[in-house]
Amino acid sequence: MATKSLKARNNDIANTSRQMEILSSGIFANGELPTFAAKIKETGHFPLRPKKLEILQINLGYMCNQVCEHCHVDAGPDRKEIMTVETMQQCLEVIKKTEAHTLDLTGGAPEMNPNFRWFVEEAAKAGIKDFIVRSNLTIIRANKKYYDLPEFFKKHNVHVVSSMPHWTRGKTDKQRGDGVFDKSIKALQELNAVGYGMPGSDLKLDLVYNPSGAFLPGDQMALEADFKKALKADFDIDFHSLFAITNLPISRFLDYLIASDNYEDYMHSLLDAYNPAAVENVMCTNTISISWDGWLYDCDFNQMLNLKVASKVKHVSDYNEDLLQDRNIIINQHCYGCTAGAGSSCQGVVA
Amino acid sequence: MSKPYYDAADLRKFGKITEWSEELGNKFFDYYGKVFEEGALTAREKSLIALAVAHTEQCPYCIDAYTKDGLQRGITKPEMMEAIHVGAAIKSGATLVHGVQMMNKVNKLEM
Numbered sequence: 001m002a003t004k005s006l007k008a009r010n011n012d013i014a015n016t017s018r019q020m021e022i023l024s025s026g027i028f029a030n031g032e033l034p035t036f037a038a039k040i041k042e043t044g045h046f047p048l049r050p051k052k053l054e055i056l057q058i059n060l061g062y063m064c065n066q067v068c069e070h071c072h073v074d075a076g077p078d079r080k081e082i083m084t085v086e087t088m089q090q091c092l093e094v095i096k097k098t099e100a101h102t103l104d105l106t107g108g109a110p111e112m113n114p115n116f117r118w119f120v121e122e123a124a125k126a127g128i129k130d131f132i133v134r135s136n137l138t139i140i141r142a143n144k145k146y147y148d149l150p151e152f153f154k155k156h157n158v159h160v161v162s163s164m165p166h167w168t169r170g171k172t173d174k175q176r177g178d179g180v181f182d183k184s185i186k187a188l189q190e191l192n193a194v195g196y197g198m199p200g201s202d203l204k205l206d207l208v209y210n211p212s213g214a215f216l217p218g219d220q221m222a223l224e225a226d227f228k229k230a231l232k233a234d235f236d237i238d239f240h241s242l243f244a245i246t247n248l249p250i251s252r253f254l255d256y257l258i259a260s261d262n263y264e265d266y267m268h269s270l271l272d273a274y275n276p277a278a279v280e281n282v283m284c285t286n287t288i289s290i291s292w293d294g295w296l297y298d299c300d301f302n303q304m305l306n307l308k309v310a311s312k313v314k315h316v317s318d319y320n321e322d323l324l325q326d327r328n329i330i331i332n333q334h335c336y337g338c339t340a341g342a343g344s345s346c347q348g349v350v351a
Numbered sequence: 352m353s354k355p356y357y358d359a360a361d362l363r364k365f366g367k368i369t370e371w372s373e374e375l376g377n378k379f380f381d382y383y384g385k386v387f388e389e390g391a392l393t394a395r396e397k398s399l400i401a402l403a404v405a406h407t408e409q410c411p412y413c414i415d416a417y418t419k420d421g422l423q424r425g426i427t428k429p430e431m432m433e434a435i436h437v438g439a440a441i442k443s444g445a446t447l448v449h450g451v452q453m454m455n456k457v458n459k460l461e462m
Contacts (some may be wrong), residue, residue, distance in 0.1 A: 168427060211423065218423040222395065226425055268363060 003067055005076040006252055013255040014074060016306040022254065023333040027264055033271055036335045043276045047328040053321065054286040057104040057300060057346065058091055059083070060113040061292045065142045068163075068176045070210055072251045072304050075108040082112075083292040088119045090294060090316045095126045098321060100288070102130040104346065106300065109139045111146060120156055131158040134208075134346075137187040138180055150194045159204040160196060161243070161346075162188075165212050167230035175212035188237045197239040206241045208348075214262035216269055216340055217244035220349045243348030246270075248301050248337035270336040278343025281350035284329045290316055298329045300346070305334065362412040395424050402431060403438035 006014040013019060027033045040046045061082035064075035083091075095103065103123055110116055110133060120131065133153065140149045153160055164184060165175045172181035188205075191197060197205030207227065211217050224242035231237040247253045249266060257263040284298040288309075294316040297303040308314050311327040343350035369376030387397050398420050405413030421431050 166425065171427070209425075213422060215419050215422045218425060219394070222393075223425055226395075272363075 003076075005062075005067065005074045005078055006255060007074055008076070008078040011255060013251065013258075016304070019250055019254055019305060020332065022258070022263075023249065027267060028333055033267060036331050036333050039271075039274060039336075040276075040279055040331070043279065045276075045279045048279075048282070048284070048331055049328060050325050051285045053098065053100045053288060053325060055102045055104050055283075055288075056091075056095065056098060056100045056290065057106060057287050058290045059106050059292050059300065059303065060108065060110040060116060060119070062108045063112045064108040064136065065112065065139055066109070066136055066177055066180065068252075069256060070175060070212070070247050070253045072248055072253060072301060073108060074251045074304070079108065081292045083115075083294075085115050085118075087292070087294040087316065088115060088122075090319075091119075091290060092122050092126050094316055094319045095123055095128055102132060103128045104132040104134070104287075106134040106346075109136055111135065111139050111149060117152060120152075120158070124156055131156060132161055133158050135160055135162050136176075137162045137164070137184040138176075140187040140190060141183045150191050150196065153191075154194050154196070154203060157203065159206070160191060161206045161208060163210065164188075164207045164227070165210055167227050167234070171212055175210070185235050185237065188231070188239070189235065192236075192238055197237075199238060205239045206243060207239050208243045208245055210245050210247055214257060214260065214266045214269075216246055216273060217344070220244040220342065241348070243346070244342075244344070245346070245348065246337045246340050246344035248334045250301055250334050251304055267333070267336070270340045273340035274336065275339055275341060275343060275351055278339040278341075278351040281343065281345070282335070282338045283345035283347070283350070284338075287346075288324065296324065301334055301337075302330055305332070307332070357411050359411075359415060362415060365412070395426065398424055399426065399430065399434040403434040406435050407438040407442050 028035055037046055040048065059073075062073055062075045062079035063077065063082055064071075064073075064079070065077060067076040105116075105120070107113070113119070120133075123131070135149070140146050152158075162184075163176070164172070166172050169181040172184065173179065188197070191205055194203070195201050196203040209217060209223055209227070217223065220242060223244055227242050228239070231239070249257055249263070249270075254263070257266050284302070287299060289297040289300045289303050291297065291303050295303075296309045296311070296314055296316060296319075297307065298309055302308075307330045309324065309327055310330055311324050312318075313320050313324045338344050338350075341349075366380070369380070387394060387401075392400075398417060401413065402417040402421055405417050418431070
């Protein structure tokens with residue numbers, strides 16, 4: 001189990017241009033597999049264009065209390081990139097005028113940003129009704145100062161979305177680190193205790209499932225039923241929906257695919273499962289991703305590959321929604337991760 | 352260079368069998384797809400049966416395919432191993448139950 005980010009380990013893959021090189025060479029250069037651009041051209045989806053903006057996804061920093069094997073952010077305790085109050089203020093200006101109705105806060109562990117609570121409160125004042133916080137659960141138990149997070153979430157009616165790779169301890173700890181399963185269970189029980197995830201409750205608690213290995217997620221509904229049954233029977237835990245998310249071949253997961261000699265087979269699996277219907281609703285068509293330092297991206301994955309939006313407006317300080325929405329979305333072979341099977345997005349399946 | 356009889360990459364080419372006999376190939380794949388749909392048995396149960404049979408048939412392609420299928424469905428390692436034991440038990444049982452035939456024959460032939 002890794003305890004340091006790729007960046008701290010000076011791993012080759014931490015270099016984003018190296019990742020782009022890998023994704024553009026080999027089986028995609030020799031014609032064994034079509035590029036994503038060629039594939040979406042078949043159904044007239046090229047160039048990919050934004051639709052109505054619905055979600056602002058803001059990355060509050062790459063610092064995290066966990067170092068998950070598959071993390072596409074390469075987050076960890078050693079990452080010091082944290083959004084400043086100044087950048088948060090620029091985001092708040094955007095929130096006041098955007099058409100987007102949902103603010104999706106992610107990281108790292110977004111709660112570890114020292115101004116996280118202030119930012120949520122200010123965003124609420126600025127008119128955001130739908131908050132999503134992507135919480136890794138263990139943060140709630142990591143330190144006394146986080147123990148009251150469930151109450152804080154409840155106060156602002158935050159929609160909590162949490163990763164939970166499996167309903168068994170072994171699979172969870174293997175992906176996310178020793179002890180993560182027990183802490184996550186405790187955190188889920190505490191969220192349930194304040195009303196989160198209960199049947200009929202407005203306090204939304206959804207779980208995210210990422211496969212822990214070089215395979216794609218199975219049927220989201222079937223997995224949700226299995227998770228619900230097991231978590232209820234074993235730990236009396238309730239939650240609302242399960243989002244099955246495909247791991248994209250970037251960052252730590254790409255490093256794993258290559259090191260385990262699974263890269264080519266995985267790309268074939270994504271291609272075999274390619275679903276043109278999923279292209280219609282990929283999340284980059286209704287989301288803008290903002291990095292900790294205020295740069296704008298089509299999605300969180302492009303952020304991690306350092307592929308800034310193809311627009312005159314590239315930074316939150318110059319934000320202009322009309323200009324920004326009139327752009328082509330930047331794509332590459334990693335995008336196959338969002339179009340496999342029923343599709344994959346931060347809200348689960350899309351087709 | 353050794354040339355193995357089995358090549359893992361051949362599994363991806365399975366669909367190509369339709370090229371030399373389209374109608375039969377398509378009928379087979381339609382049937383195959385239908386079999387694994389959710390029915391009186393869940394798709395998950397069918398996946399475990401397929402895994403067990405893949406082992407008793409000793410089909411390396413099927414083992415690769417249904418191990419991955421199981422992981423995708425969240426099937427756990429103990430569940431997979433137990434399924435294989437079911438297959439192994441039937442295989443060994445099928446051998447041993449023929450022992451009755453052997454006993455019958457001995458009893459018939461011996462004075």
